[in-house]
Every structure is written in C-alpha cells, then in structure tokens.
Amino acid sequence: MRITLIYPAVGCKPGEPYVKAWQMQPLAMAVLAGMMPADVEVRFYDDRLEAIPFDEPTDLVAISVETFTALRAYRIARQFRARGVPVVLGGYHVTLIPDEALGEADAIVVGDAEAVWHQVLDDARQRQLGARRRQLSGVYRGSPRRTLDGIRTRREIFEGKSYQNITLIESARGCNFRCDFCSITAYHGASQSHRPASEVAAEMRATGSRRFFIVDDNIVSQPEMARQLCRELIPLGVNWVGQASIHIAQDERLLELLVQSGCRGVLIGMESIDPDNLERMGKSWNLAACDYRESLRRFRKHGLAVYGTFVFGYDNDDQQVVRRSVEFAREEQLFLAAFNHLVPFPGTPLYDRLAREGRLLTEKWWLDEEGRVGDVVFRPHKVEPRELEQLCLDARRQFYSWSSIGGRLLDWQANARNPLMLGIYLALNVQSHFDIDLRQGLRLGLALRGEPRYEPLPV
Ligand code: B12
Numbered sequence: 001m002r003i004t005l006i007y008p009a010v011g012c013k014p015g016e017p018y019v020k021a022w023q024m025q026p027l028a029m030a031v032l033a034g035m036m037p038a039d040v041e042v043r044f045y046d047d048r049l050e051a052i053p054f055d056e057p058t059d060l061v062a063i064s065v066e067t068f069t070a071l072r073a074y075r076i077a078r079q080f081r082a083r084g085v086p087v088v089l090g091g092y093h094v095t096l097i098p099d100e101a102l103g104e105a106d107a108i109v110v111g112d113a114e115a116v117w118h119q120v121l122d123d124a125r126q127r128q129l130g131a132r133r134r135q136l137s138g139v140y141r142g143s144p145r146r147t148l149d150g151i152r153t154r155r156e157i158f159e160g161k162s163y164q165n166i167t168l169i170e171s172a173r174g175c176n177f178r179c180d181f182c183s184i185t186a187y188h189g190a191s192q193s194h195r196p197a198s199e200v201a202a203e204m205r206a207t208g209s210r211r212f213f214i215v216d217d218n219i220v221s222q223p224e225m226a227r228q229l230c231r232e233l234i235p236l237g238v239n240w241v242g243q244a245s246i247h248i249a250q251d252e253r254l255l256e257l258l259v260q261s262g263c264r265g266v267l268i269g270m271e272s273i274d275p276d277n278l279e280r281m282g283k284s285w286n287l288a289a290c291d292y293r294e295s296l297r298r299f300r301k302h303g304l305a306v307y308g309t310f311v312f313g314y315d316n317d318d319q320q321v322v323r324r325s326v327e328f329a330r331e332e333q334l335f336l337a338a339f340n341h342l343v344p345f346p347g348t349p350l351y352d353r354l355a356r357e358g359r360l361l362t363e364k365w366w367l368d369e370e371g372r373v374g375d376v377v378f379r380p381h382k383v384e385p386r387e388l389e390q391l392c393l394d395a396r397r398q399f400y401s402w403s404s405i406g407g408r409l410l411d412w413q414a415n416a417r418n419p420l421m422l423g424i425y426l427a428l429n430v431q432s433h434f435d436i437d438l439r440q441g442l443r444l445g446l447a448l449r450g451e452p453r454y455e456p457l458p459v
C-alpha cells in the first residue's frame with residue numbers, strides 16, 4: 001500500500017517565499033510515518049516547501065489540519081478525492097470541530113493518532129481490496145493516553161527538505177492550565193501526558209543533532225516530570241529550547257536544573273501586562289508569585305533567554321496597553337517577542353464567549369477565501385478591528401527595528417552571554433525583522449498552483 005502524508009501551508013502570497021521562521025519539521029508527520037508497517041510505502045510532501053503531485057499514484061492520503069491551514073487542507077483533500085483517492089484528516093482543527101472536517105474526508109481521526117492508526121490502515125486495506133468488511137470511513141477516536149511510551153519518529157521523511165536547523169522532539173502533550181483562548185487545553189482537557197524521559201533522551205541521541213526544540217506546550221506544567229527529563233538530558237550535553245509558564249521563576253532550583261540540562265531559552269506566554277486581562281483569560285496565576293520584571297530577572301540571572309509572547313484584543317486593551325507592552329519588552333531586553341492579536345480558535349471557551357456575545361465578524365473565519373493572516377476576526381471592546389491589526393503590526397516593527405535589536409543585544413547575562421548565543425540572537429532577530437511583512441497578509445488557503453476556488457459544501 002502507498003500512503004501520502006501532507007502538511008498543508010497556511011496560505012501564500014503569490015511570488016513570495018513562505019515565512020522562514022515557520023519552516024520547521026512537522027513532527028506529527030514523522031510520528032505517523034513511524035507507525036507504518038514495513039510493507040507500506042510512505043511519501044511525504046510539505047506544501048510550504050514543494051508542489052504536491054496530485055497525479056502521483058497513491059492509495060491513501062493523510063493530511064494534518066490546523067485551523068489556519070484548514071482551508072488549504074480541504075482544497076488539497078478535494079483534489080485527491082476528485083481523483084478517486086481516499087483521504088483521512090487529523091490534527092488540532094479536526095479534533096476541535098470534527099463535523100466540518102468529516103464533510104471533507106473519507107475518514108477523520110479525532111485526537112491522537114497512536115491508538116487508532118492501525119485500524120485506519122486495516123480499513124484502508126479492506127477498501128483497497130474491495131472487501132465487504134468494515135472499510136475506511138467515518139470517525140476514529142484516538143483515546144487519551146496517560147503515558148506516551150513507544151513513540152517512534154521516522155525523520156527520514158524530512159530528508160532533502162530545507163527546514164530550519166533545529167530538531168523538533170516531544171516529551172509531553174497537553175498542559176494542566178486552562179487559559180480560555182488555548183487550543184491545547186481544549187484538545188487535551190487540562191491534562192498532560194508524558195513520554196518516559198529515557199525514551200526522549202534515547203531519541204535525541206539517535207538523531208545525532210545537538211540543537212533541539214522540545215515542542216511540549218508547557219515543559220514545566222508538572223515540575224517533577226520536568227526534573228526527571230532534565231536529569232536524563234544532562235549527560236547528553238545538548239542545547240535545547242522549549243515553552244514554559246512564567247510561574248516557574250519561583251523555583252530557582254528548577255531553573256538551574258533546566259540550564260544544566262542544556263536549556264538555553266524558553267518561550268513564555270506573558271500574554272498581557274494588564275492584570276484584568278489576565279484574570280479574564282484565566283491566567284492571573286502568571287503574576288501569582290512575583291511581577292514580570294522580577295521573574296525575568298531570575299531567568300536572566302540563570303542565563304536563560306526569554307521569548308515573550310503577548311496577545312492584544314482583550315477587553316482592557318487599547319493603544320496605551322500595546323505601547324506599554326512594547327516598551328516593557330524592549331526595556332526587559334527580551335531575546336524575541338511576539339505581538340499577536342487574539343485569535344478565537346474554534347472549540348475554545350474564548351470562541352464560544354465571543355460567539356455568544358455576537359462579536360465574531362465571521363463565524364467560520366478560517367474558511368473565508370478573502371481571509372488573511374493578521375486579520376482581526378472579532379470586535380474588540382476599546383479599539384476597532386482594523387486598528388488592532390495595525391497596532392500589532394506596529395508593535396512588531398518597533399520591537400524588531402534595528403535600534404531595538406541593537407539595544408536588546410546588550411544583555412550580557414542571556415542574549416549575548418557567549419558568542420553562540422549572540423550569533424543565534426542576531427540570526428533570529430534579523431529573520432524576524434524580515435518575516436514581519438512576509439506573514440502579514442498571507443492569504444489563507446490561497447490556491448497555490450491554479451486549483452479551483454473553494455466553495456463550502458452545503459450543510
Ligand atoms: C512546533 C510548533 C510550531 C513550530 C513549527 C511547526 C511546523 N510544523 O512547522 C512553529 C513555532 C514555527 C509554529 C508556528 C505556527 N503555529 Co504552531 N505549534 C507547534 C506545537 C508547539 C508543536 C507541534 C508538534 O510538533 N506537535 C507534536 C505532534 C506529534 O503532535 P500533534 O501535532 O498534536 O499530532 C498528533 C495528533 O494531533 C494527530 N495528528 C496530527 N496531524 C494528523 C494528521 C492525520 C492524518 C492524523 C490521522 C492524525 C494527526 O496525531 C499526532 C500524533 O498523535 C503545536 C502545539 C502542539 N503541542 O502540538 C503548535 C500549534 C500546532 N501551532 C499553532 C499555531 C496557531 C501556529 C501558527 C499559526 C502561529 C502563528 N500565528 O505564528 C504558526 C503556523 C506555522 C505553519 N503551519 O506554517 C496552534 C494551532 C491551533 C489550531 N487550533 O490549529 C498550536 C496547536 C499551538 C497553540 N498554542 O494553539 N508552530
């Protein structure tokens with residue numbers, strides 16, 4: 001049997017390259033490939049980097065769908081189905097609103113693939129044989145798993161593709177917090193499952209890489225598990241970055257352990273400098289231990305670079321909050337920062353609240369042919385949607401201006417702590433400077449190579 005795996009692009013701007021910083025190895029594809037028996041021939045296409053050969057013979061197409069890629073994914077699915085090839089869809093968006101995806105596929109996988117992928121393959125084979133037994137169709141529900149042991153990733157599928165020079169690896173899925181805008185907690189239900197730390201270390205060794213991005217949504221959601229992982233990683237002598245919540249600044253011994261294990265930087269969801277906004281999004285615990293400046297001082301003290309992410313569009317946000325946030329990020333010499341407007345992802349409490357309050361400008365904004373990355377799709381309280389878009393864009397431009405890049409570089413504790421960090425700091429900040437315009441206005445699902453216009457199916 002031949003199976004084609006596809007990771008769709010968010011969209012494109014004709015004639016322009018795809019956002020550089022987004023071009024990382026899509027790990028879910030390697031995890032799926034790792035579950036294929038030896039007699040299955042696997043091909044993988046990354047829509048962001050290469051053309052999809054729709055006419056290449058294949059027996060099943062499996063596409064990963066996120067909300068920003070849903071329109072593009074459905075377009076691709078239609079191309080294959082029109083050629084008589086069955087399509088299975090899975091991933092975040094499919095799990096959060098399965099009914100929509102089911103209309104676009106022969107089958108969907110809701111949740112993690114591991115528990116059901118063998119069944120999908122069996123049923124696809126029956127279909128191929130034209131057997132009367134159960135054939136590939138409908139919904140396959142991946143049951144929640146408490147431990148993630150035995151995951152085998154097949155990274156050979158990435159060979160020959162020009163990804164960012166960092167190896168993605170996971171040690172856990174989910175997070176124990178419940179921020180109202182977050183797809184992670186909507187998908188995993190405020191829980192976190194872990195891989196055995198020894199398996200993570202073994203996989204790191206096997207890749208031969210020295211630079212990792214541990215993609216866990218919150219590496220310190222369960223501090224004891226984080227400690228176990230760090231202890232396993234210390235002997236490897238690798239460098240890694242990950243995502244963490246700021247409350248970990250309370251635990252300086254864990255910060256120290258993170259650094260010993262090779263952690264060089266953490267992405268921190270700071271979200272807002274306004275306590276009322278934090279309260280509203282269910283993240284007031286961000287300030288529970290100490291204020292942001294004190295927390296950041298502790299990260300710096302241990303030499304950890306911080307990538308701070310901010311979100312604008314909560315009810316207290318106006319021009320002043322945005323301005324003060326950028327000032328704060330510059331004064332604190334953050335290594336990197338993201339200034340995004342709030343995005344109501346389907347399946348989250350935020351989406352439901354905005355829908356109830358009649359504040360969504362387009363209900364299924366992710367299927368809007370005219371939709372673009374950077375569009376605000378709801379009505380904020382204190383500013384107009386278009387104004388909020390501009391405020392976010394201005395914030396990025398200020399933060400990644402040459403003067404800001406130069407000013408933030410003068411942090412000898414973290415950003416310019418040694419020549420390696422300085423080099424990475426410069427490379428990523430310069431890349432972010434140029435990525436601002438590349439990602440702004442990227443047309444969602446835009447037909448890349450003359451495919452037909454997408455029309456939603458009748459309900
Ligand atoms: C690493 C990462 C990135 C990296 C690179 C990703 C890449 N592929 O190139 C960077 C930082 C660049 C990035 C960028 C973005 N990301 Co991102 N990213 C992640 C992160 C943290 C890890 C992804 C991962 O490797 N997971 C590990 C794999 C094994 O797990 P998985 O994807 O869940 O897959 C399992 C199941 O979902 C399922 N499955 C998945 N696909 C399929 C397909 C089939 C056919 C089947 C059967 C099953 C299946 O089976 C898998 C195994 O069980 C996730 C959060 C997360 N934990 O997943 C966010 C996440 C996917 N990103 C998200 C977003 C929004 C983005 C951006 C749009 C952000 C932005 N505005 O800048 C961009 C878009 C980039 C792009 N696609 O081109 C959102 C998506 C939300 C949603 N509702 O769709 C997530 C969930 C984060 C979040 N906090 O909400 N991202």
Ligand code: SF4
Nearest residue numbers: 175177179182185217
């Ligand atoms: S801490 Fe981060 S990953 Fe966890 S629920 Fe909040 S936003 Fe999501």
